[in-house]
Amino acid sequence: MIQGAALILLCQLAGEAVAHGTGLPLPGPVLGMILLLLLLLLNDALPRPADTGFLAPAADGLLTNLSLLFVPAGVGVVGRLDVIQAYGLGLAVALVASTLIGLVATALTFAAVARLLRQEAEA
Amino acid sequence: MSGSADGLGDFGLWVYLSRTPLLWLTVTLLAYVAADRISAALGRHPLANTVLIAVALAAGMLAATATPYRTYFEGAQFVHFLIGPATVALALPLYRNRRTVWRAILPMGAALLVGALAAMVSALLIGRAFGIPGTVLAALAPKSVTAGVAMGIAEGLGGDPALAAVLVLITGAIGAVTVTPLMNALGLRDMRARGFAAGLAAHGLGTARAFHVNHVAGTFAGIALALNALVTAILAPIVLRALL
Numbered sequence: 001m002i003q004g005a006a007l008i009l010l011c012q013l014a015g016e017a018v019a020h021g022t023g024l025p026l027p028g029p030v031l032g033m034i035l036l037l038l039l040l041l042l043n044d045a046l047p048r049p050a051d052t053g054f055l056a057p058a059a060d061g062l063l064t065n066l067s068l069l070f071v072p073a074g075v076g077v078v079g080r081l082d083v084i085q086a087y088g089l090g091l092a093v094a095l096v097a098s099t100l101i102g103l104v105a106t107a108l109t110f111a112a113v114a115r116l117l118r119q120e121a122e123a
Numbered sequence: 124m125s126g127s128a129d130g131l132g133d134f135g136l137w138v139y140l141s142r143t144p145l146l147w148l149t150v151t152l153l154a155y156v157a158a159d160r161i162s163a164a165l166g167r168h169p170l171a172n173t174v175l176i177a178v179a180l181a182a183g184m185l186a187a188t189a190t191p192y193r194t195y196f197e198g199a200q201f202v203h204f205l206i207g208p209a210t211v212a213l214a215l216p217l218y219r220n221r222r223t224v225w226r227a228i229l230p231m232g233a234a235l236l237v238g239a240l241a242a243m244v245s246a247l248l249i250g251r252a253f254g255i256p257g258t259v260l261a262a263l264a265p266k267s268v269t270a271g272v273a274m275g276i277a278e279g280l281g282g283d284p285a286l287a288a289v290l291v292l293i294t295g296a297i298g299a300v301t302v303t304p305l306m307n308a309l310g311l312r313d314m315r316a317r318g319f320a321a322g323l324a325a326h327g328l329g330t331a332r333a334f335h336v337n338h339v340a341g342t343f344a345g346i347a348l349a350l351n352a353l354v355t356a357i358l359a360p361i362v363l364r365a366l367l
Contacts, residue, residue: 008208008211009208009211011214012207012210012211015211026272026352026353026356027210027271027272027275027352028207029207029208029210029211030210030269030272030352030353032210032211033210033211033213033214033217033349034349035214036211036212036214036215037214037218040214040215040218041218041221055215056215058212059214059215060212060215062205062209062212063209063212063213063215063216063334063341064334066209066327066330066331066334067155067173067174067177067328067331067332067335068151068152068155068202069202069205069206069209070174070206070292070295070327070328070331071151071154071155071174071177071178071181071199071202072195072196072199072202073203073270073288073292074177074178074292074296075178075182075185075195075199076192076196076288076289077178077288077289077292077293078178078179078182079182079185079192080285080289084289084293087259089253090249090252090253090254090255091250091253091263091290093249094245094246094249094250094255094263095263095266095290095293095294095297096297097246097249098243098245098246098249098267098294099242099267099294099297099298099324099325100297100301100305101242101245102238102239102241102245102267102298102320102324103301103302103306103321103324103325104305104309104320105237105238105241105242106234106235106237106238106241106316106319106324107234107306107309107311107316107317107319107320108309108311108316109230109237109238110227110230110233110234110313110316110319110320111230111311111313111316112233113229113230113233113234114227114313114315117229117230119226119227119230121312121313121314121315121316122223122313122314122315122339
């Protein structure tokens with residue numbers, strides 16, 4: 001658990017350092033995710049790969065409770081609803097419509113290209 | 124107010140506890156546990172979103188006790204902080220499903236470009252039609268991207284980062300609530316496509332929802348979240364300049 005958490009934090013720290021050092025438009029945690037993935041793939045390429053099972057408790061613990069992590073920020077939104085009210089109707093329509101359009105466009109494009117390539121769907 | 128003259132008694136205890144991070148951290152976790160029970164009791168209906176219920180419960184507590192958000196956040200920051208490590212942890216499901224992911228590289232690339240543009244352009248065009256000024260549109264452009272990145276993009280475009288964060292969270296809530304019924308209505312059963320759409324259009328909240336539904340969906344949502352942060356950061360300045 002602690003070993004896994006330490007590796008995750010280390011990757012995030014490296015990601016933050018690269019993001020701030022180079023001014024890339026990517027946030028530190030996203031760079032950290034890419035770094036951790038590369039480490040796992042490189043490890044597989046070694047003649048005798050290290051056991052990475054220690055990562056699972058920390059990573060799965062975080063991901064199964066991902067919803068919880070958005071509660072503090074969500075509570076902050078409730079306090080700022082007055083900011084939204086000035087352009088309430090326009091913003092509401094724009095947010096709802098564009099989210100639905102984004103969902104449909106993404107999913108249909110994915111499915112259409114997968115069908116073109118004759119890939120089987122994963123249910 | 125039953126406190127005695129020296130500030131002790133019931134009210135003194137409340138004053139003490141309400142200033143420590145412990146109280147509001149506990150409230151955040153309890154609100155989430157209660158919300159999870161409520162959501163389960165309602166058969167996990169998409170509208171009974173655990174995050175929305177937990178936010179309503181915690182915000183209700185804040186309002187009832189007239190606690191400022193700053194005080195609340197001193198406790199809740201420990202939970203909020205974990206968004207970063209959780210983003211890094213998305214590498215693990217990505218790694219476990221690497222063969223599935225690699226096979227889907229072409230559908231993902233196409234869906235990424237089409238979806239990112241569709242979400243951003245439609246939001247900006249509708250906003251402009253309603254007469255929303257350019258500085259607010261700049262905060263609206265990155266609304267499908269994870270909050271930390273969206274704030275940076277909005278700031279770079281001359282928008283308000285705090286407003287961007289608010290619009291991001293509302294977008295996430297809309298996406299998390301609508302994605303399952305919407306995909307069912309479209310008759311789309313490919314969990315890769317459904318998850319990818321949830322992560323692209325509704326970032327972390329969509330990803331959390333996707334993990335609740337299916338592990339493959341959650342994995343693809345996590346990939347979409349990361350890729351869209353990159354693509355929108357590049358496209359937003361171009362699209363905004365073209366539309367304004």
